[in-house]
Amino acid sequence: MYQLPRHRKRLALGFFVVGASIVGAAVTSRSIPPGRTWLPFALAFFVLEWRSVEVNDRMFMSSSIMVALTAGVVFALTGESATLGIPLVAACGTFQPADFSQRRWFQPMVNFGQLVVSAAAAGAVLDLTIGASASRPSDLPRIALAGGLAALVYMVVNTLQVRFIVRLAYARREITPWSHLTMLFGSQAVMGFIGALLGATLLLVEPGAIPLVAMVFVIGHMSFASYSALREAHLATLRGMVKSLEAKDVYTRGHTERVARFVQMIAEELGFSGTRIERLRWAALIHDVGKLAVPKALIGKKGRLSDEETAEMRRHAHIVEEILAEVEFLQPMVEIASGHHSHFDGNGYGGRGHRHGQTPELDTCILSVADAFDAMTSSRSYRVALSQRFALRELSENSGTQFHPYVVDAFERALKKAGEEWGSSRVDDEEAARRLAEQREEFPLLYG
């Protein structure tokens, strides 16, 4: 069984002790809010942490911070201490069912500690800026701004701690730079602003309004969850169907997945952003969809194609556009995909992504290099797989004419870094590869 390193155990324990002592102080102190005030908030906090929904691709929306600040403002305005009250609410949200079922204890303990500390910091901001004053509608903007500020403090304290923990416990894990967190901080501040506003309003309006606020939030939250699920289903469907449609052909089976991998390697080597890599991967996954509509008799033909057959074959770059024309979200990817046979010097052919006489977009060049490399290092009906050595030599010989030199270099570097070897180990020459293919058995049975 895997043993946790000792320093990680100590770290977990340290954070837990700090958190527990703050919660302990809250429970024993006189100024603790009554249970009926904080328990509903704690419950809401728990549910929101448990069922957090994904908004905007990668950003997890934590509506829990809003609830924490709503609770904090209610405490502060009713003369209780928010510094002790918010940690109480937050403490209830840290131990999630999934942790218990998977018997994890390191992460929840650290989480508990750091959440309670962040919550106390936010509470202190509220206690200092609001104070126990009977609020009037004219106080609302001031209180809301205090909430936004408290949420920012919460985020800063939280991020500092997380970075500290990651450095210590997971020495090699990458850390998101501060500059990438601006968006997150902004949205959290807005959530805090809203939360504080809600908290102050709850004291001003009749209590019957409270479940209405909760209701709209819950419905919105549920819709977001079903949106995320549907989005996931959609992507999985597209991925699965493209894969299975291609599996009907023995020579393209796995081709797109490999190209998607190569594309990702190159893009990472060139330092592309996550969304751009994702877009490239999608372009790679769909780049040969057009080929599905070209008669197999052509694709599988041994020997050279006639001019007419070549024209028919080349149609596939346009067909991908025709087939996927209606799928709006795929249009940028279709543009990349339809140009994957264009050359760096402006020759070649293709659909929208190809403009004759012009260097294609960098993304298109990446796809074209990855596609050509996999075509050479995998078996075709008319020849067996060539070696990686041969393929790389071919790429660099045509670099500057067919292939983008910058991309070819990046690909070589990436392959070396990954230490991967593709293609056959021996076949270094195209003629030999063709001869070997002719000796091979009859076309394998695919159906039935």
Place this chain on the structure above:
Amino acid sequence: MASWVRFSRPLLASHIFPVLAIPAASVLLGGSLRPWWDYAVAAAGLAAASQIRVAGSSGNRLTTGIAVAVCLPLVFRSGQIVDLPSVVGVYAAGLSLNWVVDTLRGRPPVEVLVDSVRRWIGFSVFALVLKVSMPSFLADVFPEGWEAIGPLAVATMVLLGIDVTTWALTAHEPRQLNFRYLSRLALKDSNVFVALVATGSLLGIAFGSISWWALTIALLPYVFAHNAFRRFQSTRRTYRQTIRALARIPEVAGLATEGHADRTTALAVEVAGDLGLSPNQVADVEYTALMHDIGRIALNEPFIVRRGYTEADIAGWGAEIISEAPYLQRVAEFVRLQHQPYRRPGEEKDPDLPMTSKVIKACSAFDHAIADQGMSPLEAMEVLHRGAAYDYDPEVVGALRKLLDRRGVLSRGRH
């Protein structure tokens, strides 16, 4: 007579609301308790909010106008007594204004008129229920500060009932879908509806204590929910586009008749609705119909064509392809079963054969007979009737026949 009706319906439409608005205005200006501009702002708010449509399964049925309409009786009241004439008048004025704006924006005037009238009825009954129930026992069972909850819940149920029924009644003619299916479709949007009503109630209740701040408080959670609804529906649309695009591959490759999948889908969805399938089942029918021929992509392989194949093979290959998509297992099974006869000689009807597969089988055969074999709809129907002994379920064939009859397709003869 007929030409008079055609001529006058828009004309009539252009007069009804202004006519309604005149007594409304006089009620408001005459015996009202508040300055007239309060009502003007409310009517303008209702009109403006009615312009914002909320994404849902039932097309453009819901607008944020519902939230404003719900808040009005809670704002225009003294104590627990709703000022019913003013509220109903404001509804009429606001919806008339909305009708003018909609007409100017190019929506068909009659359609908007019908929509406005049905909304006006629903809102007015909502306000009436609140007026009757707010000072009654319904309010007393709740503690101090919670009085509005009971009456609101009852009035919301009534409003939902009226809205769903009137929408299904007025929408079913242009859409050629049956009432039962449409009302179930409308009920699928209940979450959106409840979010709108809750937002409106919140606005109305909070307005009394914090006046315009209530707008901020009510809007914040709502904007979040609105965004979620919109994203959900747009993803659903994209999902459908993707499925349709992939299903077209055999057609683009020349392995299936161009447009066959689309026509079969249009027909199958309506037949399924007429057979009383639920909206979720109809969605399954739609996906199955779109992809029922996707297995034909295998015919791209020359050696398969040489070897020969059956309809069962195509269904099987199709199911194999679809089953790779983790969320379409059900659809894959329907596609696999689409070629099955509904019963075999000497046996009873197969109870395990899903209705979806039977609908696809009949609709696909119908379109095939017309598009590929050049038959008239009547002749194609004959083929189905002849096959009703084993191949096509008589229930499905009957529904298809009724549908075509209703459209007058069968009497038109060869097309």
